[in-house]
Amino acid sequence: MTENSAIPSFPPSQVTRLSWNEALCVHCGACVGQCLSRAFIVDEATRRVVHDGDRCIACELCIPACSYGAVESIGEHPGKPGEPL
Numbered sequence: 754m755t756e757n758s759a760i761p762s763f764p765p766s767q768v769t770r771l772s773w774n775e776a777l778c779v780h781c782g783a784c785v786g787q788c789l790s791r792a793f794i795v796d797e798a799t800r801r802v803v804h805d806g807d808r809c810i811a812c813e814l815c816i817p818a819c820s821y822g823a824v825e826s827i828g829e830h831p832g833k834p835g836e837p838l
Contacts, residue, residue, distance in 0.1 A: 777823035784815035
């Protein structure tokens with residue numbers, strides 16, 4: 754974690770990438786409540802969930818929160834999903 758940041762950062766080679774399929778998303782916001790880095794937010798103007806891939810730390814907490822399969826992990830993970838690296 755950087756000194757002035759509350760968002761943890763990991764070397765890109767140690768985390769998975771997440772894929773968010775907006776077509777499957779029902780914009781219920783379950784992922785928003787689980788997202789540690791605030792990569793998932795509800796757009797105040799549209800009331801729709803949006804994902805900022807640049808903020809995502811791929812902690813994977815959003816995956817089990819989504820009952821609709823709109824979020825999935827892609828890539829390699831050195832340990833168990835969600836496990837500290």
